[in-house]
Amino acid sequence: MYSLERKKEILKMLNYQDSLSVNYLAEHFHVSKETIRRDLRQLEEAGKATRMHGGIIALPSDPSNQPACSALPSMLIPEPPVKDREMNNTEIKRTICRKAASYIEPGDNVYVDNSSTTIYLPEYISNDIPVTFISNSILFLVEAAKYNKPNLTFICLGGIFKGANLSTHGYITIENAGDYYPNKAFLSCTGITSFRSITDSSIEETTIKKYMIDRSREVFLLADHTKFLQDGQIFLSSFDSVQHVITDTLLDSVDYTFLTNRNINVISTD
Known part of the structure; x- marks a missing residue:
């Protein structure tokens, strides 16, 4: 061609x-x-x-971008809606968020992605710690409003609204994100394997995640043990861009030496 x-x-x-x-x-x-x-x-x-x-x-x-066919490329099939994913391993995800919150310090500017794993993070932030969250996840922001914590500031990145995933994406989202340099990023993924590194399933979500990984000083990957047993369809990040992986105790049954061999700090929940 x-x-x-x-x-x-x-x-x-x-x-x-x-x-x-x-x-x-x-x-x-x-x-x-x-x-x-x-x-x-x-x-x-x-x-x-x-x-x-x-x-x-x-x-x-x-105007030149007009549909020419009705079939999606097979590799770009949408992932399940985030509300459906939220129902899986809920207690494990809460435990991971509790551990992740312990690494957030007063004055932190934190990027949080649109995933079912990170939505509980604000719940475990102490009421006396001022923190600013930056996110394109509408679900994350709605959940955060339930806690009514005046010490937390939330910045919503604009863009094209994706109803199925309750998130924003696209050119406007990237433009908005360009105004910020988070010192920490907390995000999840679809899979972590030694062969394909860190992968995801939604190209819209992956675009903003990659951008914020590059702009953050310190990256925390929140992933329960099941993430180590599967691959996503889209490359998200190399291991070099991630400093910490927070996971659950069930990871003990999985070989994760490919992370520690790269000096990634693997943090297990209590």
Whole structure:
């Protein structure tokens, strides 16, 4: 496939997902990442889309991006709604959030992703610790409002609202996030394996997660033991970008030496 055909196909794909990763596109078209980066650079120069770290973002107002087919790429099937995922391993997730909260200090600016694992984090913050949370998760913000803690400040990142996942995503979200440099980020994922590193399942969520990982001084990955037994469809992060993994005691039955060998601090709940 020639470059022109490839770029047309990329624009068609952006009708179904507002962003696409370099890794996915390289695999999809069976070309090198450098070739894809060149294509994306040319699309940006032509005003068709906007490049970002690790991929490209659609321009919703671009009139040339019109659907050409009705089928989603097989690798981009939406993940289950976050409310459905919230019901899985609830007590374990609460325990992980309780442990994670112990690493939050007065004055911290904290990014929290849209995941069913991180939504309980504000519940375990002491009432006398001022903390600012930055998130694109509507569910996280709604849950946080229940605790009525005046010491906590919440910044909601704008963008395209995704009702199924109760989150925002897209170009506006990235633009809003560009105003902040969190000193800590707490996020989850779909899978953690030695072969594929850290993976996720929603390309919209992955886009903002990657961006905030890059902007945060310290990254905490919140993941129960089941995350070590599966892979997501989309690359989220290398191990080099994560300093801590907080997990439950059931991880003892899983080999996680590939993390400790990379000097990642694996923290188990009590």
